[in-house]
Amino acid sequence: MALTKYERRIRIKSRIRKIVSGTEARPRLTVFRSNKEIYAQVVDDVTGVTLSAASSRDKDISSAKATKIEVAKLVGKSLAEKALKAGIETIAFDRGGYLYHGRVKSLAEGAREAGLKF
Numbered sequence: 171m172a173l174t175k176y177e178r179r180i181r182i183k184s185r186i187r188k189i190v191s192g193t194e195a196r197p198r199l200t201v202f203r204s205n206k207e208i209y210a211q212v213v214d215d216v217t218g219v220t221l222s223a224a225s226s227r228d229k230d231i232s233s234a235k236a237t238k239i240e241v242a243k244l245v246g247k248s249l250a251e252k253a254l255k256a257g258i259e260t261i262a263f264d265r266g267g268y269l270y271h272g273r274v275k276s277l278a279e280g281a282r283e284a285g286l287k288f
Contacts, residue, residue, distance in 0.1 A: 183267030190264045191215050199249070199281065199288070200264040201274055208242045208273055210249045210281075212258060222256050224249035242273040246280025253286060260287045 173181070192198030192215040202209045211223035226232060226241045234244060253261070261281075268274045282288070 179267035181267075186264060186267065190262050192262060196260050196262055197221055197258060198264050199261045199286070201266045201268065201277060203266070203268055203273055206238075208238070208245055208277060210245055210277055212249065212253050212256075212261060221258060222249060222252040224252060239273055239276045242276040243280035243283075246277040246282075247284040249277075250281040250284030250286045254284070259285070263288045 190198060192213050194214050194216060197212045197214045199210060199212050207226045209223070209225040209227075212221045213219070214221055224231075224245050226238075226245055228245075228248065231241060231244050231248060234241065236244070263278060265274050270278070278288075
């Protein structure tokens, strides 16, 4: 029997997480995408701490009238600014089992434009 979309994404996500791990020197930028919103956070997996986070539900981003792809780019820029303030310059990108396309790609491009290296 075929896997559901959710089961397939979880399987892909676990394959990615075997390889991508966040450290204090190079934390992991993880993405969660729902139908309406997009969330991203920078995580240190060694200590299990979220160092910075941003989402499309933040007040400055949710007030912007834009498409979901444009909002994802704003989330990436916002997260990168917060991470740079916290002293984080390089990260490992975790796409969370989603294809690197559309909103996930837009978020990554926004983070790169704002100064994160990955």
